[in-house]
Amino acid sequence: MGRWEPNARGRLEQAALELYVERGYEQTPVAEITKRAGLTERTFFRHFADKREVLFAGSSMLEELCADAVAAAPATAAPMTAVAAALDAAAGVFEERGELVGLRQSVIDANAELRERELIKLASLSGALADALRERGVDELGACLTAEAAIAVLKVGFRRWIDGDRERPLRPLLAECFDVLRTASAQGAVGAG
């Protein structure tokens, strides 16, 4: 056991993201991250399995947060209202983390392997949301489609937030995306098939 370091995890994350942006993800060894953070490699590996996990450890927490929010929605809430509550909870975390979220996204955008990983994480989040909806008694098709719709809203709203340098808060952006989706769905596909 190493000695206790105040906010070691946060310092490692900040240092890693800065270096991934400055030098590229591939070109940053763990030794450089710990050097900038003023911590040992031993401390790094107590918090993260590898340098990729610095980018994706939050995804699992996000998934849990979202599933919990769906479960906690009032029993009378419609499925889409329940997933909107989940995205609202996620948006709170993103906004709190502010600049770190922007740094992380620019690292991911610059690397094909990381973009693939991000797609897998989003597919996993969709699965978790669908599971949480099924547990509320939502039927199979409704659960899958509502979960996928939430991911669509998250992807598009989040991208707009990042591209606008996070000047506009994320929550109303997500609400606007839900509105656009509702309008688009209402207009189209009537009587298709």
Next chain:
Amino acid sequence: MGRWEPNARGRLEQAALELYVERGYEQTPVAEITKRAGLTERTFFRHFADKREVLFAGSSMLEELCADAVAAAPATAAPMTAVAAALDAAAGVFEERGELVGLRQSVIDANAELRERELIKLASLSGALADALRERGVDELGACLTAEAAIAVLKVGFRRWIDGDRERPLRPLLAECFDVLRTASAQGAVGAG
């Protein structure tokens, strides 16, 4: 140039998919595929860059087909109606190919790397649909969300079709998914944010 072989591409694809299912994708060398198809490796590599491309060559054609269908939709068609027409065109191809689509999906489901590749192809299809909608004059948010909604419908409807052993035709399944999405969108998220 080798001699002309009738339907060489189709024979190679059929042989490859059968072998990928029987022995596993990783465990099937190109030599086995050409042996079963009664063709040479030279012929294989005239049609496919590698054994993975047997699974994904169709994705690019599908993307083109869908983008063309969006472009060809009547000028008065709503964005969601235009992407529904695209999925309808795609469904026609899937239904024509029948069993091959089922074989392909079982190969992909069994291999993590192929599942990742499939997610990338779906993200690419979403981008192509959004581009086609922008060219119709649809605004940025509407184009992105309608394209993502179409991918949601395609994923969920296609999965249900495959899981039901393709007994129910795909087109009405997709239409049902659009209906469910419309109902879910209408019910939820009103006044969120």
